Amino acid sequence: MKLHPFTACAVCLAFVCAEAPAQGVYVTRGENGPVFSDKPQPGAKEVTLKPLTVIPAPEPVPAHATQPPGGTEARPAERQRPEAAAAYRSLAVVEPADGGSVAGDTSLLEVRLAVDPPLLLGEGHAFIVRIDGRPVNQRFTATEFVIPPGFWPDGYLPANRGVQLEVAVVDGSGHVVMRAPPVRFHSRPIIIRPPYPGHAWEHPRPPPPRPAVPEKKPGKHVLRKEAPASPPAKD
Template sequence: MLPCGELERPTAIQERRMNKALVILALGLSVSLTAGAQNIYRTTDAQGNVVFTDNPERGGEEVDLKPLTVVPGRSDERAGAPAMIDGGGNGNGGTASANPGQPFMPYDSFGILSPRQEETLPTGAAGNVQVTLGIQPDLREDHRVRLLVDGQVSQTAMHTDTFMLNNLARGEHVLQAELLDASGAVRHRTSPVTLYVQRASVNLPQNPNNPANN
């Protein structure tokens, strides 16, 4: 028998039970403790049982409960991923270019190679000039190209990379080419090329178009 007022020291089994009870209590009250900022106290009754309470008036040792670490669930990273956009008839499953001035797939380049930008066509050419396009890779069998002069269609769409312009008037002209897909829709337009054309004056005596010679 122990002297009156002295409690028996808990056994190893009781210690394990105490620890287990403390963990369970901490898990059960973690939310309420965080919200209410309450304290937990541990006391031992006359039978050596550990009792937990939130009433400080009952005495006992304050228990330091460490906050629980909450790991958020992982959402599907692909759930918010944008879907691939179909190329719209290009046959290769590529995506149409979203950047203006860039050729749509499957072409890497599409532009006018000649004449060069701000080139001058001399008088001796009589307003005739060959327009050559650079298309890489080669033009597909179901695609067509048409030529524009000063914003107007000069020649109908053809499966070619070369056009011939005849008898251009004297002055400044802007050349462009359009790439059409199998459905006839314009999928791309080259950058404009400015061409200056020199022609003999119609008023020259040797010009057959001089009204005075008629």
């Protein structure tokens, strides 16, 4: 790209002024326009250039100020200690399954975890849970537990919605030791259909009525008199 002589001179003089701000700048008329120089020439005029605007470079962001995976800012009690993560090889949410569904409109949301090695209870380790970014105000020490009903605003898990569940292991000081990959599932509505005939939910039906049997009238019985026995013959 070819610059205009005036522009090229202005750029050069700007660098000259930046390096030697106390030195004068002079301008003379040339064939193709004005010519700038730091040395006075016959017929040259001294000009005063505006000071350059210097923008300082931005400071690097510290590594501890970056956000954790998932886009949510870590709370002070959930900052992870890199050296503590070596205590566990794996941590995962087994139930609810990622991409699966659970029954909604119920206060029972069961969670099952898989951790290797087992939770270090002697060191004060416990599980913490977040649902849709909101922490459950309770720590769990078993790999199978139920989210308390008081966590839900209406006392139960709403149906027809997507839910994201996050689980982590924390130590006695509240520092995160290890995080499990978050799972996302759907809460489906519960549909109660009328029971089909013979289903266990159906109340037993009474047996059909038996046909009426006519009563038997007492018949007439004739009493027969037996002849008296003849006396034995005498010899």
